[in-house]
């Protein structure tokens with residue numbers, strides 16, 4: 001369990017003090033995939049860097065299984081860092097080492113002997129699905145493959161927690177999807193807790209169970225992903241949940257029910273889907289806002305639908321949409 | 337003048353000098369250059385590492401006064417013209433190698449002139465290392481020493497090789513200059529025959545040989561640097 005208690009972080013800059021984090025309190029249970037989402041500059045990276053003390057908090061504590069890691073000596077902290085490993089937006093692979101040697105890197109740091117390290121690295125290459133890339137150099141790999149190697153490297157020391165700072169932000173939607181699948185798989189199979197930092201809502205929706213919304217250094221909302229996305233309360237949450245511009249539409253459409261549809265690789269493009277629902281279920285839905293992208297024949301992104309009708313109609317519409325693989329559906333209520 | 341330069345006697349004399357003295361001179365030049373470069377790297381590399389790692393935000397922050405002294409000493413040594421430096425280190429050379437003149441003695445001022453230069457070159461190479469990669473290593477529990485040995489230096493090998501190539505070609509040039517005050521090698525031949533005895537043809541040949549050596553070092557160095565760089569695709 002990770003407990004973040006009253007965490008604040010200030011930076012002294014030439015233009016004065018920047019308060020990057022203000023009294024943040026979060027609890028992340030073992031085995032969770034926990035999302036931390038916020039706009040650029042919200043303090044997400046600072047928060048994640050405080051979790052492994054790459055950044056020293058100005059105030060507050062980070063407890064890992066009850067142990068205050070801010071109070072550890074330098075050498076104890078180095079040991080703890082093997083248990084809270086990190087992957088990054090830019091992958092940060094060692095460019096002059098082969099993939100195999102990259103995965104061996106944290107093991108070398110920990111003093112594991114060469115033969116054992118190599119064996120473990122080969123196993124991990126299997127886990128991330130790139131057993132044939134052992135002797136390739138990172139520059140010879142695609143972004144998605146590089147991130148897989150980075151994940152393998154992060155897993156080498158058998159961590160309890162995997163910190164992901166915008167791990168998929170440099171990747172296209174399809175690759176993002178496959179990396180998220182891998183992370184979910186790792187979470188399930190190895191029981192590693194995952195903290196996902198992102199500004200992409202679709203990432204949180206796809207794999208997180210809980211989410212905290214960070215806005216200007218504050219946690220403005222925290223809870224189950226399904227709850228937050230179906231009834232966002234704070235302004236920051238609404239801004240993230242509704243596709244661009246939908247907020248205004250929302251205000252005007254009183255009486256209409258709204259459904260959020262999230263595509264994570266569904267084999268569908270949006271017009272036929274709505275048209276098909278109209279034909280097969282006789283439910284008319286209007287698209288209030290959408291930000292979807294099709295890659296090949298697969299759709300990624302989200303869409304806000306407006307439906308005029310009673311509970312039954314809405315329920316049928318949701319059931320219909322839910323029957324499509326890789327589509328998430330939630331009703332959105334505006335109870336702010 | 338030209339007919340005197342190319343008269344049969346001159347050419348014959350030149351050939352004789354080339355045969356009798358050039359092999360040793362080439363050997364001395366190579367020997368002095370390589371040894372001086374190696375020693376300059378042995379001293380300059382750790383100093384260059386300290387210049388980067390010892391900074392306030394470096395991986396191994398050192399006290400400010402230490403960094404200041406290091407910087408001042410390096411700048412001071414770098415600003416003394418080589419010829420004057422050579423004369424200044426005569427006593428030191430005598431102390432170290434027992435004599436102030438001669439081929440071996442000339443290694444001492446060369447190293448003293450070159451190591452601060454190498455330190456700066458190393459500094460610039462290490463600064464090219466992506467800070468995110470250093471942060472990655474820290475996030476995995478690497479110690480400062482591990483970061484230096486396993487990240488900073490290995491990641492900048494191609495850049496270091498190309499900078500060491502600059503160093504060795506520069507030192508080659510300096511070693512020729514040391515011929516003026518008793519150092520051996522091609523520089524000595526160029527000065528002795530060209531300047532004191534007006535045998536321009538000998539001087540010209542010595543200079544051409546120096547140019548050829550620089551070219552060889554440069555192209556071998558560039559090739560090693562490119563070859564070592566795993567960032568380049570298609571290999």
Ligand SMILES: Nc1ncnc2c1ncn2[C@@H]1O[C@H](COP(=O)(O)OP(=O)(O)OP(=O)(O)O)[C@@H](O)[C@H]1O
Pocket residue numbers: 011012013018019020038039040041042043044045046047199
């Ligand atoms: N080392 C630093 N010195 C000064 N200010 C900093 C430093 N690091 C971060 N900040 C400031 O803290 C705030 C939060 O930055 P942070 O990098 O945590 O944001 P973020 O949520 O990760 O944004 P992004 O999505 O763009 O990565 C910003 O205002 C930033 O300018």
Ligand SMILES: [Mg+2]
Pocket residue numbers: 044045046166
């Ligand atoms: Mg960030």
